[in-house]
Amino acid sequence: MDKIDEIVERRKIAHTKLMTLNSKVYKAFLEMEKAAFSDGALPRKAKELIAVGISVVVDCESCMQWHIEQASLANATKGEVLEAIEVAMEMGGGPATVSARFALEVLDRVFPE
Numbered sequence: 001m002d003k004i005d006e007i008v009e010r011r012k013i014a015h016t017k018l019m020t021l022n023s024k025v026y027k028a029f030l031e032m033e034k035a036a037f038s039d040g041a042l043p044r045k046a047k048e049l050i051a052v053g054i055s056v057v058v059d060c061e062s063c064m065q066w067h068i069e070q071a072s073l074a075n076a077t078k079g080e081v082l083e084a085i086e087v088a089m090e091m092g093g094g095p096a097t098v099s100a101r102f103a104l105e106v107l108d109r110v111f112p113e
Contacts (some may be wrong), residue, residue, distance in 0.1 A: 003102075004109055007062050037070070045074040049084040052103070056088035059099040068106045078111035 001009070018026040024050050048071035055063035071081050085104065089097045 003061075004065055004106060006066050011062060011066070043074075045071065045076050045080075048074050049076055049080060052081060052084040053088035053091070056085055056099045056103050057092035057096045059095065060104050061099075064099070064103045065106050068103065068110050072110045078107060080108055081111070 007056075037044050037051075046066050051067040052064065052071055056068050068081055071084070085100050085107070088103075089100050092099070
């Protein structure tokens with residue numbers, strides 16, 4: 001199992017555990033996420049691309065994996081996701097460029113050639 005698969009598996013396990021424990025905070029987070037990423041003045045795809053960039057800048061690998069995948073499901077292209085990563089690199093400087101390495105691995109997994 002590689003790092004990306006491990007992140008996905010750990011997320012699933014934590015989700016199941018929190019739902020089994022009836023976590024009110026986690027359920028509220030899921031509702032907030034649903035509201036935040038629903039179509040509005042910005043379409044879901046744009047919001048997912050924004051989240052990709054933020055994920056790179058804050059160096060959250062799990063977030064990068066999730067939002068790149070979600071951007072794909074929202075019909076973002078590989079080029080659009082790459083540009084979101086590039087904007088993050090510019091905004092975050094050197095540290096974000098290092099974080100982008102993982103994002104590029106996910107990009108290749110989600111958008112195989």
